Every structure is written in structure tokens, then in C-alpha cells.
Amino acid sequence: MDSPAAAFIDRTLRSEASEWRTWADGDASVGGLRVYGASVGAVRGTVRDALRRHRGLQHDEITALASELWATPVFERRLAAIVLLQGQVDTLSGNDLTRMEGFLRDARIPELIEPLTVDVVRPLLARLTGVEAERARRIVTRWASADAEGLRAAAALL
Secondary structure, three states: OOOEEEEEEHHHHHHHHOOOHHHHHOEEOOOOOOOOOHHHHHHHHHHHHHHOOOEEEEOHHHHHHHHHHOOEEEEHHHHHHHHHHHHHHHHOHHHHHHHHHHHHHHOOOOOHHHHHHHHHHHHHHHHOHHHHHHHHHHHHHHHHHOOOHHHHHHHHHH
């Protein structure tokens, strides 16, 4: 069951759907993910509106919401999770790399792998220092030889 914030995002993305866009994106499926047909602008606006409706979300609520959105294999929900994290990247810590690894492992398509890597993971890594930075370097090195294509692609982008 979706939290109120996730339910709002899902409901709004569905209402922003365009049959034409869904058809143009390939039979309502991209990389095995369902597609609602909402534009990238609609996804960004929906996340912005959700954060206004649900003010004061802290790190744990933000990352839980991102995980909740990601759990349903719908392109726009997963893109909304990335947009949410992009706007909150300054609150993320090295411990969040485990969550990002899970997302990348299951990202399936470059349209999710690239923004998650470039706009969330890269700035997160750039902020880490000391032991946390060293741990992160080991994680990314492991990604380069992982069995999951999303992790290998992310390591190459970093």
C-alpha cells in the first residue's frame, strides 16, 4: 500500500498520462517497465507538488518514498524517485549507496541509469571524505565487474 505521498505521485502521474505518448514509447512498456505516458516535465512537476503537499520530509522519509516509488515497475514512478533524490542529494550519505546500488541493479534502461548515476550518485560521491569516501570507491570498483548491467554502466559513468 502506498504512503500518502506515493499515492499522490502515482495518481497525478496517471492523470498526466497521454495515450499518444504511451503508444510512441512502445506499447506501454520500456525495458520491461510499464509506462503511464506522462512527460518528464509532468514527473518533475508532480514531485515538486508532492514535496509542497508533504512538507518537512526528512532524510529517512525521502529515501523511503524513493524506495516506495521504485518498488513498482513503472517508468514514471522510478523517474519520480530519481527526481526526488536529485532535489535532496545534499541530505544523502554514504550509507545510501546501498539503496542506490539496488536501484541501479534494477534500473534496466539508460533513461534511468544515467540520471541516477550522474545527478545523484556522482554528487553524493563528490561530497564524501575519509573512510566514507574510501568505502564508496571500493563499492564503485565492485560495480565495474558486477553481474548487473546497470551497475557496470554506472561505474563507467563515474
